[in-house]
Amino acid sequence: MELWVRIPLRKSHGTPTDSNSEYPKDSWELWNAFRRLCDYDSNLSVALDVESMLLPSQNSLERWLGESVKAVIISTEVIADCFVQTARGYLLTSYGEELITRFFHHSVQIIISGSTLHDLQKESVNITEGKFSLVLVGADGTHTHPYKPYWDYVSNLFYSMELLSEQERIELRYRDRMCTLSQPLKDNLDAEAYEMLEQDSYKYIQYKRAIARALKDRVPNEKASELTTVLMVVGAGRGPLCQSIIGAEKTDRKVKVYAVEKNPNAVVTLHDLVKANGWEGTVTVISCDVRFWNAPERADILVSELLGSFGDNDLSPECLDGAQRFLKPDGISIPFSYTSFIQPVTTSKLYSDIKSHNKHSYFETAYSVKMHSVARLAPSQPVFTFTHPNFSKKHNNEGYRKLYFDLPRDMGSALVHGFAGYFEAFLYDDVHISIEPTTTTPNMFWWFPVFFPLVKPVEVHSKTPIEAHFWRFNDSTKVWYEWSVATFPTGSPIHNTNGSSYWIDL
Known part of the structure; x- marks a missing residue:
């Protein structure tokens, strides 16, 4: 009833x-x-x-x-x-x-x-x-x-x-449907996921712009016919990034491409794409996990699309830190920087869905979800930023941030069910892609926001800031996040301590 x-x-x-x-x-x-x-x-x-x-x-x-x-x-x-x-x-x-x-x-x-x-x-x-x-x-x-x-x-x-836009029609069936985040190194994408990924045409337009600018900056016009730029695509999938590189050849720069992909099913499609387009002399397909590949030469430009909805949740920092050994000392990484963001939200629908499972671990898991029945209580704020390449010997990919969110004075009290997570990435120069609400890239639907739920909703008031704590940890086998709210007079425990409920396998 x-x-x-x-x-x-x-x-x-x-x-x-x-x-x-x-x-x-x-x-x-x-x-x-x-x-x-x-x-x-x-x-x-x-x-x-x-x-x-x-x-x-x-x-x-x-x-x-x-x-x-x-x-x-x-x-x-x-x-x-x-x-x-x-x-x-x-x-x-x-x-x-x-x-x-x-x-x-x-x-x-x-x-x-x-x-x-x-x-x-x-x-x-x-x-x-x-x-x-x-x-x-x-x-x-x-x-x-x-x-x-x-x-x-x-x-x-x-x-x-x-009327709903084309993007909204595509996203309609995904509204408020939560999915657990992927295990990028452990699992391979299926054909349906690749098809949706490849429909995100505007994202690849941005990649093509970034690659074209990098090629022009790398090779001056007077040497365009002499120098060949070596590009390595880390996680080539079924070939859309290769197509972006070939499309960027209109800059009249000569390129040599290594397309590295660990998914054997995607490799088959990638070989067919190369053959169908006559790219055999330009693109070399490597069927291998990039972590175990020994490159025959150093690259001028390293291209990847390893970003997750929270920026680093698909292990882009760990993968690119390992792959940068392929780069020349003055090499370029595309993307070169990305930042995660969080935002407190009210979403009774998602909270009720998680609660219906009657398992504590479900409240300590992050989900990818096209949020629709949601109230965004305050503007988002940046959490973790990563830049590539990073040749510093002292850096690590762990992090901690304490953030304060102020509700609008005329909002009144509200209930925080969790945090929405986003990312913004700069590919090259000022060419960027983003799902953060204030800088979102239009017509891009591959990435849905991340939802970090709270075990028990926290009531907050417009006169008292929301104090949020976020951690990113890693050990030899996994990466995980922990989060909590400490707001007077109520708060929450630390969620997912030591990666007890949710983690990403290395």
Whole structure:
């Protein structure tokens, strides 16, 4: 059985509870107290009751996008109050339309309640310039259901929404579906994964731009016909990076390519690609794990796409540290730098899904997920940065960061279910790829954010910063992350200590 709790959507600007009211001025507090008493039961959901169009701030409303909101109830009195008269009739205010449209994107039902407030004998539904409006003149006398005008208007808002982009259509079936992160050195990608990887055409456009710039900087125009640039592709897959290199040959630079790949199935496809395009004189396919390969010569440029959704979670630092022995002392690595980011989030959907497994280890595992039912509580901040090549003998790939996140003052309190993780990478010069929200690369869908869950959600307040701790550790056999929240008056234990639940095999 699923229970919907009817919660009034009250305005909150971080002000204290009204002393004349028995209820909190911030209705989110009411909802949070009730579900806490029910131990965050996944069968609890919210029906938000819009009592007036004096709506909470955008930041306050944002919290509800991460909650299990099933319906928004709007009374006819509220609709009457927020309709504004125009030359085309009566239209809902833009803020009211935006509220309804945002919830439509989260498959929330819109419920109209209350008695009808319009004389249907004197009004009709009219379409003007592509929009429905309630018109108080020109009725045709047709009898209709009392709620028909409201239904028509809300329906039009739904059908007037912008169509999903191609990227959004591709990602639709992955929304809020968690997958455990890959084991890049232990497992091989299957054909379906390669196909999705290779559909990410814009990523390879960026690689081609980076390679072209590196080739031009490496070899001056006057020596373009004399010098041959040696490139090594570490983790060549089925050949998209090789295609980016060959495409960059329009720079009129001569290249010699070693394509190193450990997956025997991908190697077969790679050989076929080389033969079909007549690249035998340019591309040499090496079927070997790069860690055990002895290169016949040093490379000018080392190219890889070993980045994970959190930047370093696919062991790019460890792999490239080992592969840089192939580089000349002044060699170039593409990418040359990448940074991971984290951001506190509310996501009741993901928390409930993990909780349903009834295993502690599931809360100490990182997941790749296209987050949709999520409220991002504060801007993301950088965690770990890696640069290549790094010939320093003292460096290691472990790290620790303590970060403070401030909630917007008008947001009110919120519940942190975990952290979203992203990355930003610079390939060469200023050519970059990113899934970090403020710098995201458009039309790129191979990488979904990482979700680091908390065993128990942590309630936070706008006046108290969220204190997050993140560690990256490694030993001779594995790499793992640990994370925790230490926020007054509540906090969380350290998750995944010593890689007890989640790790990446070396």
